[in-house]
Amino acid sequence: MSDVEANIDHSLNYDTSSFPPLKNDLYLRTARGEKTERAPVWCMRQAGRYLPEFRSIRVEHDFFNVCRTPALATEVTIQPLRRYAGLLDAAIIFSDILVIPQAMGLEVQMVPGKGPHFPEPLKGPKDMQRLTDKKAEFSVDKELDYVYKAITNTRHALGGQVPLLGFVGAPWTLMAYMIEGGGSKTFAQAKTWLFRHHQAAHELLSRIADVAAEFLVGQIRAGAQAAQVFESWAGELGPHDFAEFSLPYLARIAERVKGQYPDVPLTVFAKGAHYALELLATDTAYDVISLDWTIDPSAARSRIDAAVASKQTQRRSPVVLQGNLDPTLLFGNAQTLRERTEAMCQAFGPSLHIANLGHGMMPGHDPEQLRVFLEAVHKASSALCK
Numbered sequence: 001m002s003d004v005e006a007n008i009d010h011s012l013n014y015d016t017s018s019f020p021p022l023k024n025d026l027y028l029r030t031a032r033g034e035k036t037e038r039a040p041v042w043c044m045r046q047a048g049r050y051l052p053e054f055r056s057i058r059v060e061h062d063f064f065n066v067c068r069t070p071a072l073a074t075e076v077t078i079q080p081l082r083r084y085a086g087l088l089d090a091a092i093i094f095s096d097i098l099v100i101p102q103a104m105g106l107e108v109q110m111v112p113g114k115g116p117h118f119p120e121p122l123k124g125p126k127d128m129q130r131l132t133d134k135k136a137e138f139s140v141d142k143e144l145d146y147v148y149k150a151i152t153n154t155r156h157a158l159g160g161q162v163p164l165l166g167f168v169g170a171p172w173t174l175m176a177y178m179i180e181g182g183g184s185k186t187f188a189q190a191k192t193w194l195f196r197h198h199q200a201a202h203e204l205l206s207r208i209a210d211v212a213a214e215f216l217v218g219q220i221r222a223g224a225q226a227a228q229v230f231e232s233w234a235g236e237l238g239p240h241d242f243a244e245f246s247l248p249y250l251a252r253i254a255e256r257v258k259g260q261y262p263d264v265p266l267t268v269f270a271k272g273a274h275y276a277l278e279l280l281a282t283d284t285a286y287d288v289i290s291l292d293w294t295i296d297p298s299a300a301r302s303r304i305d306a307a308v309a310s311k312q313t314q315r316r317s318p319v320v321l322q323g324n325l326d327p328t329l330l331f332g333n334a335q336t337l338r339e340r341t342e343a344m345c346q347a348f349g350p351s352l353h354i355a356n357l358g359h360g361m362m363p364g365h366d367p368e369q370l371r372v373f374l375e376a377v378h379k380a381s382s383a384l385c386k
């Protein structure tokens with residue numbers, strides 16, 4: 001048994017009636033639009049294969065087994081918090097966006113070195129009959145209870161160090177996986193649905209959105225203190241198609257969740273959807289908009305502020321931005337990484353910013369480079385906020 005394996009805490013706590021008091025609420029205060037002493041920082045995919053302690057768990061456990069076993073999901077969620085003690089301001093529950101297609105009845109395998117693989121993707125609209133979400137006995141909460149248990153247990157195990165984030169995949173991204181059967185260069189199959197099987201596409205998007213909204217509500221009930229919606233393939237759609245096939249479903253998820261939990265901060269990450277910043281700010285209820293690295297933060301800020309000022313919105317607080325350092329800067333030397341992190345913090349300005357990468361950590365990253373990034377954010381942002 002490896003040292004990592006020997007350290008796993010197998011005592012489980014599923015009590016949602018009380019959790020340890022939160023000691024670091026910087027993320028939550030910033031996400032709610034308050035002025036803070038510095039920008040909070042966390043990283044997408046902060047738990048993952050770049051960490052030797054994660055790889056050590058994966059030697060013995062299949063990826064989806066880790067997701068389905070609360071003691072393992074908790075351990076892996078906490079690994080980066082342990083390694084970067086005092087440097088991270090949020091934890092994100094270890095799971096995957098593809099647990100929704102699984103819950104809806106599709107098989108998904110994680111093929112090492114290749115990524116997700118659906119042995120039987122949806123070939124055409126008739127295949128929607130194979131999905132289980134319309135069956136009388138279907139229950140989101142029952143299917144995905146293992147994620148709720150992982151969240152509740154992790155909230156206890158975190159001991160209030162930092163808030164715990166939940167997440168879901170957005171409908172267009174999940175639909176694309178369910179039809180393509182994995183990653184894709186052209187998205188030809190999924191886009192065929194959009195433009196040939198128009199009505200079926202909307203039905204599928206709508207069904208995924210309903211499951212995603214209910215799942216997010218369940219995650220919050222289980223203990224998630226904020227949540228993020230990943231529309232990782234937004235950039236495959238142009239502005240016209242984003243407005244038709246992505247935005248309404250992103251908006252529906254936020255509206256449903258806010259209807260039940262108005263004070264829980266929600267983030268949307270529509271990767272590659274430059275053109276959609278204004279619409280995301282004015283036509284959805286997300287508190288935080290996460291930017292990839294291809295958008296200049298100060299330009300994003302002024303576009304969003306102008307859009308919000310010119311349109312009546314229901315917003316109770318200003319839009320917060322998250323991001324957006326190019327993750328490949330972690331392959332550069334430490335000095336360049338520090339300089340670019342400082343420039344990023346300056347471009348976002350002293351408030352309404354949650355520091356992050358513009359996408360996730362990669363398997364080839366050196367964990368020490370993430371420490372350089374985290375320390376650089378602390379230093380640059382504290383100086384800016386003085």
Ligand SMILES: Cc1c2[nH]c(c1CCC(=O)O)Cc1[nH]c(c(CCC(=O)O)c1C)Cc1[nH]c(c(CCC(=O)O)c1C)Cc1[nH]c(c(C)c1CCC(=O)O)C2
Pocket residue numbers: 043044045046047048049058063092093094095096097098110112114115116167230232360363
């Ligand atoms: C598109 C997407 C997926 N999954 C996710 C997204 C949206 C974010 C993004 O745009 O990257 C979301 C996700 N996946 C994972 C997390 C965990 C929490 C965290 O961010 O630390 C989160 C938030 C773990 C994971 N999800 C996956 C891994 C690596 C798999 C392994 O251990 O073998 C991890 C740590 C597998 C996965 N899952 C997915 C892919 C494409 C892959 C393979 C990618 C790769 O090879 O790096 C689908």
